Amino acid sequence: MSSTLSSPLSPVVSLSNVHKSFGALKVLDGVSFDVGVGEVAAIIGQSGSGKSTALRCINALETIQQGTIQVCGHAIHDPALDRRALRRDVGIVFQSYNLFPHLTVEQNIMLAPTCVKALSKGEARDLAREVLSHVGLEAKADQYPEQLSGGQQQRVAIARSLAMRPKLMLFDEVTSALDPQLTGEVLKVMETLAREGMTMILVTHEMAFARKVASKVVYMHQGRVWETGTGAMLDDPQTPELRAFIGNGL
Amino acid sequence: MQSFGLIHVEFLAWAALWTVGLSLIAFVGGGLLGFAVALARVSGSLAVRAAAIVYIQIVQGTPLLILLFLIYFGVAVAGFSGVPAILAAGAGLTVYSSGFLAEIWRGCIQSVPKTQWEAAECLALTRWQRMTRVILPQALRMATAPTVGFLVQIVKNTSLASVVGFVELSQAGKLINNSIFEPFTIFVTVALFYFALCFPLSTWSRSLERKLNVSRR
Ligand SMILES: Nc1ncnc2c1ncn2[C@@H]1O[C@H](COP(=O)(O)OP(=O)(O)OP(=O)(O)O)[C@@H](O)[C@H]1O
Ligand SMILES: [Mg+2]
Numbered sequence: 001m002s003s004t005l006s007s008p009l010s011p012v013v014s015l016s017n018v019h020k021s022f023g024a025l026k027v028l029d030g031v032s033f034d035v036g037v038g039e040v041a042a043i044i045g046q047s048g049s050g051k052s053t054a055l056r057c058i059n060a061l062e063t064i065q066q067g068t069i070q071v072c073g074h075a076i077h078d079p080a081l082d083r084r085a086l087r088r089d090v091g092i093v094f095q096s097y098n099l100f101p102h103l104t105v106e107q108n109i110m111l112a113p114t115c116v117k118a119l120s121k122g123e124a125r126d127l128a129r130e131v132l133s134h135v136g137l138e139a140k141a142d143q144y145p146e147q148l149s150g151g152q153q154q155r156v157a158i159a160r161s162l163a164m165r166p167k168l169m170l171f172d173e174v175t176s177a178l179d180p181q182l183t184g185e186v187l188k189v190m191e192t193l194a195r196e197g198m199t200m201i202l203v204t205h206e207m208a209f210a211r212k213v214a215s216k217v218v219y220m221h222q223g224r225v226w227e228t229g230t231g232a233m234l235d236d237p238q239t240p241e242l243r244a245f246i247g248n249g250l
Numbered sequence: 251m252q253s254f255g256l257i258h259v260e261f262l263a264w265a266a267l268w269t270v271g272l273s274l275i276a277f278v279g280g281g282l283l284g285f286a287v288a289l290a291r292v293s294g295s296l297a298v299r300a301a302a303i304v305y306i307q308i309v310q311g312t313p314l315l316i317l318l319f320l321i322y323f324g325v326a327v328a329g330f331s332g333v334p335a336i337l338a339a340g341a342g343l344t345v346y347s348s349g350f351l352a353e354i355w356r357g358c359i360q361s362v363p364k365t366q367w368e369a370a371e372c373l374a375l376t377r378w379q380r381m382t383r384v385i386l387p388q389a390l391r392m393a394t395a396p397t398v399g400f401l402v403q404i405v406k407n408t409s410l411a412s413v414v415g416f417v418e419l420s421q422a423g424k425l426i427n428n429s430i431f432e433p434f435t436i437f438v439t440v441a442l443f444y445f446a447l448c449f450p451l452s453t454w455s456r457s458l459e460r461k462l463n464v465s466r467r
Contacts, residue, residue: 058374087374098369102387111383112373164373 006189010036011036011070012168012199018067018147020053027053028064029223031242035168035216038197042210042231046219046245049144054220055170058201059092088116091161101158105132108142109160113126116164124163131159135189136167151182155189162193170194172220173200208232219245254418254435258426265422266443271419272408273447275340277401280347287352292359294377303353309349314410318342322414337409347404358389395459402448402455409444419443 020028027050035041053169056062057069060076060083069076072089072196100108107129110124117126132138135155145153154174161169171190175183187209194200194213204210210217211231219227220244227233227242238245290302309317322338362385369381412421423440427433 027350061368061372082378084374085372087372090372092368092372094365096365098365099386100366100369101387101393112375115376116374128323160373 007221009067012039012072013148013201014070015054015058016068018054018057018064018069020050020064022055024242027204028057029221030067031220031223032067032226033216033218033225033228035201038199040200040202040213041192041216041217041218042214043201043203043218043220044205044207044245046125047227049218049220050223052172055092055172055201055203059090059170060086063092067087068246088164089167090170091164091166091168093154093157093161093172093174096184097145097150097175099153101145103146104142105137105156105177106143106144108156109163112160113163128159128161131162132156134162134192135159136185150178151184151185154178154182154186158189158193167199170196171200171204173203173205174203175206209224252430254426254430254432254439258430258436259439260424262422262439262443263420263421265417269405269408269415269418269443270447272336272339272343272411272416273401273405276343276347276404276408279340279344280404283344283348284355287348288355288359291352291356296337297326306353309345310353313448314342314346314407315413316457317346318414320411321345328394335414335416338414339408342414343408343411344395344403345379346407347400350403351397354400355393358393358396358455360383361392362388373386381388391417391462395455395462398451398455398458405451407446408445 013035015034016032018024018028018031029050031050031054032235033041034243043054043115048206058071058076060081064077067077072088074086075085099105103111106125109128110119110121113119113124113127114121118231119232127140127142130224132141135158137152137155137159140148140152140156147157148156158169158174163210174190175186178186183206187206190200190202191213202210202214211234214231215232217231218225218228219233219239221239221241227237227239233242234246237246287302287305290298290305293299312320320335321342325333325338350391365409366384366388367380370384375383408418409420411418412424417425419440427436430436431433
């Protein structure tokens with residue numbers, strides 16, 4: 001299935017009636033939403049509402065039972081999906097950073113460009129310096145992950161993804177493990193990316209950040225898209241569930 | 251009848267060299283084969299995984315003595331009589347070591363968190379690149395201490411090679427005893443030789459483990 005999704009107005013990501021269960025547990029129950037080029041979509045919702053699962057489905061880390069998902073022209077639901085081609089277009093950052101502990105910061109970043117894009121060591125090193133300066137960490141190039149703070153590790157993880165020049169970035173609660181000050185430095189990096197026009201989908205509990213940066217907010221509840229709108233939706237919730245969620249969250 | 255003397259110690263020292271040599275063959279051969287089996291054991295293909303499990307179960311479930319007999323007499327039955335003892339013993343110990351090393355290394359590979367696989371996968375690395383660039387370097391750190399520890403088992407188990415006529419440390423002890431009959435002196439000396447070989451290894455293994463616990467990197 002090679003649909004042409006290259007027109008600037010067509011969505012980068014499109015979920016349509018996606019169903020996903022883990023055994024008997026229904027986690028996604030007919031989820032649909034689109035994310036356009038340059039858009040920043042924030043997925044919010046209670047713990048267990050299926051946010052991470054939705055994000056993982058977009059990156060083909062989970063397989064879905066029903067529905068369709070299009071991502072940067074890749075049909076995720078297609079059993080013949082070329083996963084490696086998909087991963088060249090999509091970057092993902094996890095709550096737990098998942099840096100490679102045996103490699104320095106610079107080597108963490110250089111690994112994929114040299115392995116996957118066949119860049120030379122020199123080119124990859126230049127690239128590493130560039131993305132590190134983007135997240136304000138040039139000075140840490142030769143350190144090992146364990147020598148960095150959580151916030152710094154998370155910025156390295158973002159830089160590592162950026163080095164693949166993705167068309168879409170996914171973030172799964174990337175600040176949840178950080179204290180408020182470190183959260184701030186990571187959010188700043190993400191805000192810069194958003195301003196530069198990166199298409200992003202972020203699962204977040206940071207309501208203020210979602211309101212400020214997101215062009216689209218998707219509120220999930222019990223495996224469904226319960227309410228969706230712009231950041232302003234958070235000031236004027238339509239459903240009692242979202243009202244209750246925001247009431248608790250703030 | 252002469253009594254236990256320097257000449258016997260020399261004979262034992264010479265036999266100890268064969269013990270070391272046989273241990274090395276078993277370790278290198280078993281290491282190569284075991285590494286391949288460990289990789290097969292975590293393969294993406296169910297059939298390959300199943301084959302590796304069966305191999306490991308059979309090797310671990312068979313006494314080394316029987317393995318040695320099987321190879322020694324099996325080769326003879328296949329029409330090659332007069333296999334050199336070192337080949338039969340080396341092959342038996344190689345198979346034996348591969349079964350255990352494969353299982354030790356599988357454990358190390360699988361103890362690398364799944365999130366590391368996932369992170370590497372999300373960077374578009376191939377399965378082979380994920381394995382060689384991300385997983386194995388981390389597994390290696392965990393594997394060194396138990397691997398060196400297993401070397402001690404190999405050294406001690408070479409004593410069974412005498413059943414296929416290989417003269418290593420234990421067999422040399424028996425031979426001396428047959429001629430001068432001073433079992434206690436002889437076998438204490440033999441034990442001291444084994445201790446001299448194994449003690450440095452187990453000390454090394456323990457220090458590797460300590461180092462690993464201090465720095466997780
Ligand atoms: N691999 C899995 N196997 C079985 N159940 C799973 C698996 N992953 C997630 N679940 C279950 O699916 C449900 C939704 O999980 P998910 O991680 O998507 O929620 P979430 O909205 O991201 O929650 P949180 O805010 O706590 O991260 C939960 O009940 C969870 O226990
Ligand atoms: Mg989650």
